Structures are given as structure tokens and as C-alpha cells.
Amino acid sequence: xxxxxxxxxxxxxxxxxxxxxxxxxxxxxxxxxxxxxxxxxxxxxxxxxxxxxxxxxxxxxxxxxxxxxxxxxxxxxxxxxxxxxxxxxxxxxxxxxxxxxxxxxxxxxxxx
Amino acid sequence: xxxxxxxxxxxxxxxxxxxxxxxxxxxxxxxxxxxxxxxxxxxxxxxxxxxxxxxxxxxxxxxxxxxxxxxxxxxxxxxxxxxxxxxxxxxxxxxxxxxxxxxxxxxxxxxx
Numbered sequence: 001x002x003x004x005x006x007x008x009x010x011x012x013x014x015x016x017x018x019x020x021x022x023x024x025x026x027x028x029x030x031x032x033x034x035x036x037x038x039x040x041x042x043x044x045x046x047x048x049x050x051x052x053x054x055x056x057x058x059x060x061x062x063x064x065x066x067x068x069x070x071x072x073x074x075x076x077x078x079x080x081x082x083x084x085x086x087x088x089x090x091x092x093x094x095x096x097x098x099x100x101x102x103x104x105x106x107x108x109x110x111x112x
Numbered sequence: 113x114x115x116x117x118x119x120x121x122x123x124x125x126x127x128x129x130x131x132x133x134x135x136x137x138x139x140x141x142x143x144x145x146x147x148x149x150x151x152x153x154x155x156x157x158x159x160x161x162x163x164x165x166x167x168x169x170x171x172x173x174x175x176x177x178x179x180x181x182x183x184x185x186x187x188x189x190x191x192x193x194x195x196x197x198x199x200x201x202x203x204x205x206x207x208x209x210x211x212x213x214x215x216x217x218x219x220x221x222x223x224x
Contacts, residue, residue, distance in 0.1 A: 098209055
């Protein structure tokens, strides 16, 4: 069973701090990784994708990928209360039919 | 912007009714997906489709069927609605490989 695992949280950080969200995956054949943000009662929204080892930065968000360790992370700098949401990690299984496997999500709370 | 439109935001149906959930995407995506999302259970794949008239079962297809007569439209059918099908239903679409999904806004279905 191919899996994507996340700590469900909640992860609580003060406003202005760095939030670090982590994800591990079991399928070494996965080649691309995605982070989605989901506000309560809303649908998931794609915020970051990463395909190569290393870091990818987009504004206050940085995705980090380490394929050897099968580990993906999302860093949110200068966290704002508006970042409070559930963050879902996703990866396609090898064979890559276009289907994604989602983690359970980590709930982030940013306290003013 | 890719748009995935789900026909209803909220729906209330009676037990035993046949229910149709409609999803339309406007970016010529090959792949379309139906998920349900329940607290503590994460996103669970019901059915997906790689092409017109093609469909494959996901993890929880029991009690559901789908139809894809046109590339842009993917319908989820609850043959005989039951209370345990009360959930948030999410439609998504994507390009064939290596791309993330775009989700619709979701349909919150209540079966009474």
C-alpha cells in the first residue's frame, strides 16, 4: 500500500514565526510532490509543487524535497493568522497514471 | 485559470433517492476524479477517469457510479442514497502526468 504520511497536528505557531510542515512517502518511484492548503469548509487549493531534490521558494513558502530520505516539507515564513488551515501533502504513485495519493493533512494554527 | 465547477454547493436528499453530482472543467484536462472527504478520514478516491467513456474504481466505489460522456464533464451518481453517504464531495481534474489537481468548490451532501 503506497502511503503519504503527515502529522495531523494541530501545529500551533505564533504570528511571524516559521511554520514547518512535514510529509513522508513510501513509494520511491514518486517523482513529483504537491502541497495543498484547505481552509475549513473549503476545497483544497494547490500552493506548491516540487519535482527535484532541494528547495523551491515561492513568496513566503518554501518546499523542500529529499528523495533519498523520502521526505517533503513545507516552510511558511512570517506566518500569518490567514495561514491557519489544513495542509495536505500529495504524491503520485510510481507508474504515474495521474492519480495522487494524499496524506491526512496537518492542521496549522497561527496565533496572533 | 483552470476552473472546475460543481453544480451544487449544498444538497439535501432523502434516503433511497438517486442523486447526481455534476462536475465540469474548462481546461481540456484528460483526468477527472471524484473524492469524498470526511473528518478524520481524509480524502478518499471514489472513481476516476482518464478519458471519455473510461472510468476506474478508486478506493471506495461501492454505492456509486460515474459517467463521462464528454471530456469536460464527469458525473457522480449515488444509485440509492444512504445516510452514510452524507459527506463533502470533491471533484478534481488534471493533466495526464506529473501535474497537481485543480479541485472544484465541493458539494456538501446531506442524506436524511
